[in-house]
Amino acid sequence: MAWNEPGSGNKDPWSGKGGDQGPPDLDEVVKKLQEKFGGMFGGGGGKSNGSDSGGGISLPGGIGIGAIALVLLVIWMATGIYIIEPAERGVILRFGAYSETTQPGPHWHLPYPIEEVYKVNVDQITSFRHKATMLTRDENIVDVELTVQSRIQDAGDYLFQDQNPEKTIRDAIETSVREVIGKSDLYYIMTEGRSAVAAQIKSNAQNMLIFYKTGLEITSVNTQPAKPPEQVKSAFDDAIKAREDKERLENKAEAYANEVVPQARGEAARKVADGKAYRDRVIAEATGEVSRFLAVLKEYEKAPGVTRERLYIDAVETVLSQSSKVMLDTKEGNSLMYLPLDKMMGGGTDTGYQYGGRGGYTPEAGRKQAPATETRDQSRGRRVR
Numbered sequence: 001m002a003w004n005e006p007g008s009g010n011k012d013p014w015s016g017k018g019g020d021q022g023p024p025d026l027d028e029v030v031k032k033l034q035e036k037f038g039g040m041f042g043g044g045g046g047k048s049n050g051s052d053s054g055g056g057i058s059l060p061g062g063i064g065i066g067a068i069a070l071v072l073l074v075i076w077m078a079t080g081i082y083i084i085e086p087a088e089r090g091v092i093l094r095f096g097a098y099s100e101t102t103q104p105g106p107h108w109h110l111p112y113p114i115e116e117v118y119k120v121n122v123d124q125i126t127s128f129r130h131k132a133t134m135l136t137r138d139e140n141i142v143d144v145e146l147t148v149q150s151r152i153q154d155a156g157d158y159l160f161q162d163q164n165p166e167k168t169i170r171d172a173i174e175t176s177v178r179e180v181i182g183k184s185d186l187y188y189i190m191t192e193g194r195s196a197v198a199a200q201i202k203s204n205a206q207n208m209l210i211f212y213k214t215g216l217e218i219t220s221v222n223t224q225p226a227k228p229p230e231q232v233k234s235a236f237d238d239a240i241k242a243r244e245d246k247e248r249l250e251n252k253a254e255a256y257a258n259e260v261v262p263q264a265r266g267e268a269a270r271k272v273a274d275g276k277a278y279r280d281r282v283i284a285e286a287t288g289e290v291s292r293f294l295a296v297l298k299e300y301e302k303a304p305g306v307t308r309e310r311l312y313i314d315a316v317e318t319v320l321s322q323s324s325k326v327m328l329d330t331k332e333g334n335s336l337m338y339l340p341l342d343k344m345m346g347g348g349t350d351t352g353y354q355y356g357g358r359g360g361y362t363p364e365a366g367r368k369q370a371p372a373t374e375t376r377d378q379s380r381g382r383r384v385r
Contacts, residue, residue: 080111087123089155092116101156120155125219126166130173133229140186145224146198148173148205150216158215165214169205172212173221176204190226190240198223 083106084090090102092109093116102117109115131145150169152158162168180200181189189197202221209216228236300307 076111080109080115082107082109082117084119087121088119089122089152091118091120091155091159093118098156098160101154118155118159120152120158122152122155125149125151128170130170130177132174132177134178134181136181136186136189137183138185141229142181142186142189143227143229144177144181144189146173146177146201147222147224148218149220149222150218152215153217154213154215156215157213161213161215165216168212168214169209169216169218172205172208173201175208176201179204186226186228187243190228190236191243194223194225 082090084102084104086104088104090107092099092102094110094114096116099115109117127147127149129145129147131143133141133143136142148169158165180197184193184197198221201223202218205221206218209218227233296307296311
């Protein structure tokens, strides 16, 4: 039925008089949305006051959204807090590029994905063994075995400057060993040069690691005793023993020389001093004898008879004073009066002479004649006549 036919109820679509036939109200739509969001975030702003006729988003709903955003921001920022242990170093990457290295302690960085932290243990010691057969300077083959210990010195260089630091340090040790062994003799490597060879290997390898920026530091290089090949090992052992015996004997001889030479020098000095003392004593005695002789000579020139008799008496006194027997002779008697003064005086030496009458003294069959004669000769030699 058309809208203008009789009985249609005057339903004119353009007159606005058709009851509820118009479009929905915009305020109602906004209020419904406000109620939905308020119910989701716990707000009660869906209900409007009696005097609020315009409608819109209420204040309590806006506060809930901001609080949630703030909490999320705080949590995101808190993820940047980190702690570095005493044995570690922290490497900071900003957008994937190296930024800085942090020391032990608590730190904060911009959270991911802006910055990242890599923790590196710089106190951990790593070790590996290296063994090789090499040619020495004197064209001998030697087996070398050593143990190398290292640690991380620069965490930034260790992570980003060298692709494989462990392989680099092995290659550096190999190069350094071949250089040092090739410049040394076999005897030097196997004996007193062992510690010096290890120090030179460590120094050369460390310089290479610094040049390549590996971030590693060699802490020690311990070399095992170098050994010759098995085919000639017995000959080398004999040679080494012979060198050791040579050194031992040289040390023993040197110690003996150090002990004997000072004694000989002291003995020589003592004999020289004794000789000088004897020389001075003899010179002094000779000087005294000469002085005494000159004094007697002056007296002899003044009174020759008196001086001659005095000298004779002194000589007889000197001779008889060395005898323990006293002999008395008379002019008219043939017997000798003998007094055993030696026994009376408590003993003495036998002169070896017996009286033979007026013919004089006769020596016995041989005993003690020469000692008495030597004594008298020595006495006469010391006296000045």
